[in-house]
Amino acid sequence: MTRLGFLGAMNRDLVAQQDCATVLDALRINASPLVETPISDEDAQRGAELLQELGAADYLGGSAFNAARVAALLNDGNEIDLAFFGVAGTLGPSRAHLEALDGWGFDTSGVETSAIPPATCLAIVEQAGRTLLTAHGANAAIANWLERQHSALAIAIARCDAIHITSYLDPASPALIARILERARIDNPELIVSLDPGMAWIAPGGDGFARLLAQTNILHLNSEEFTRLLGKASPAEIGAGLQPGWLLVARMHEGVTLYSEKSASPYAPELQDMDVRDATGAGDTFCGAFLWSYCQDVTRLQRAVALGFALARHKVGMAGPLALTDTTRREIVTKIVKAEW
Numbered sequence: 001m002t003r004l005g006f007l008g009a010m011n012r013d014l015v016a017q018q019d020c021a022t023v024l025d026a027l028r029i030n031a032s033p034l035v036e037t038p039i040s041d042e043d044a045q046r047g048a049e050l051l052q053e054l055g056a057a058d059y060l061g062g063s064a065f066n067a068a069r070v071a072a073l074l075n076d077g078n079e080i081d082l083a084f085f086g087v088a089g090t091l092g093p094s095r096a097h098l099e100a101l102d103g104w105g106f107d108t109s110g111v112e113t114s115a116i117p118p119a120t121c122l123a124i125v126e127q128a129g130r131t132l133l134t135a136h137g138a139n140a141a142i143a144n145w146l147e148r149q150h151s152a153l154a155i156a157i158a159r160c161d162a163i164h165i166t167s168y169l170d171p172a173s174p175a176l177i178a179r180i181l182e183r184a185r186i187d188n189p190e191l192i193v194s195l196d197p198g199m200a201w202i203a204p205g206g207d208g209f210a211r212l213l214a215q216t217n218i219l220h221l222n223s224e225e226f227t228r229l230l231g232k233a234s235p236a237e238i239g240a241g242l243q244p245g246w247l248l249v250a251r252m253h254e255g256v257t258l259y260s261e262k263s264a265s266p267y268a269p270e271l272q273d274m275d276v277r278d279a280t281g282a283g284d285t286f287c288g289a290f291l292w293s294y295c296q297d298v299t300r301l302q303r304a305v306a307l308g309f310a311l312a313r314h315k316v317g318m319a320g321p322l323a324l325t326d327t328t329r330r331e332i333v334t335k336i337v338k339a340e341w
C-alpha cells in the first residue's frame with residue numbers, strides 16, 4: 001500500500017473576519033496583507049486576546065496538519081497509509097493535534113509531544129484572502145528536534161512513498177529538513193518530496209531553502225508565492241533547481257497551472273459564483289486532496305489537480321477547516337475520479 005507522510009507545523013488558528021489593516025493598526029504590528037508573517041509569542045498573545053474579543057473562532061491548524069486532515073477525510077476506504085511527523089504542543093489537559101491524528105488513523109510514532117502550547121496563528125480573513133501572523137509556540141524547539149531525531153526521521157521518511165513538507169518559522173529548519181531528506185533518499189531513491197513552502201520560506205530564501213528545493217519533486221505555490229519566487233525567472237529555471245522530473249503546481253483562485261520540464265498544462269474549469277467565507281487553509285486543502293489522489297495513481301496528474309481544486313473551493317465557502325458530509329465527499333470524489341483526465 002502507498003504510504004504518505006506529512007512533516008510540518010501543528011498550530012492553533014484564531015480566525016477572525018476582519019479588515020486586516022485595522023487589526024494590524026490596533027496591534028501595532030507591521031505585516032503585509034495576504035501573506036504569512038512571523039510574530040513573537042507576546043504579540044501573538046495580545047493578538048489572540050484582541051481577536052477573541054472580536055469573536056474569532058478557535059481551530060486546530062498548521063499547514064501540514066490541515067493537509068493531513070484532508071487526506072484523512074478522503075481516505076475513508078483506507079486506500080493509503082498515512083503518517084505524521086512533527087511536534088505536538090499541549091493546550092490545557094490535552095494534546096489536541098495528536099489526539100486528532102490518532103483518531104484519523106495516522107501513524108504518529110514520528111510525533112514528539114511538548115509541554116508548551118502549540119504555535120498561535122492569527123488569521124485575519126477578508127474577501128481578498130487571509131493574512132497570517134504566526135508565532136513559535138511549541139515549534140520553538142523544532143530545530144532541536146530535527147537535529148536530535150535526524151536519523152530516526154530519515155529512516156521513517158524513507159519508508160514513505162511520498163512526503164509532504166510545510167514550513168516552520170525557524171530559519172534553520174529548511175537546511176535541517178533538506179539534510180534529513182538527502183539521507184532518506186539514500187535508502188529510498190524513489191521518494192517523492194512534495195513541498196508547500198509558503199511565504200515563510202520563500203521570502204527569506206537562502207542556501208538552506210535552495211538545498212530543500214533540490215530535494216523537491218513537486219513544488220506547490222499560491223499566486224503570491226509564485227510571483228515572488230519566480231521574479232524574473234521562468235518556471236523552467238525554477239524547475240532546474242528541483243529533482244529531475246519535477247512538477248510545479250501553481251494555484252490561482254480561478255484555476256491551476258501544472259508546469260513540468262516539457263509542458264505547462266492549465267486547468268481552468270467552468271466556475272459557478274460563490275461566496276468566499278474563509279480562505280485560511282485553502283491551499284493546504286488543495287495539497288492534501290492532490291496528494292491523496294496522486295498517491296493512488298501518479299500518472300493522473302490532472303485528476304489530482306481537479307480534486308484538490310474542487311475541495312479547496314468547497315472549503316473557501318465555509319468557515320473553519322474543511323468539513324465533508326459523506327454525501328458531499330462521495331459526490332465530489334465520484335464526479336472527479338470518474339471523469340477522464
Ligand SMILES: Nc1ncnc2c1ncn2[C@@H]1O[C@H](COP(=O)(O)OP(=O)(O)OP(=O)(O)O)[C@@H](O)[C@H]1O
Pocket residue numbers: 127128129130198221222223251252253254255256276279280281282283284285286309310312313316
Ligand atoms: N478568494 C477565492 N475565491 C475563489 N477560490 C479561492 C479563493 N481563495 C482560495 N480559493 C481556492 O483555494 C485554492 C487555494 O487557494 P490559495 O492558493 O490562495 O491558498 P493559500 O493562500 O496557499 O492558502 P493557505 O496557505 O492558507 O492554505 C485556489 O486554487 C482556489 O481553488
Ligand SMILES: [Mg+2]
Pocket residue numbers: 198222283284
Ligand atoms: Mg499556502
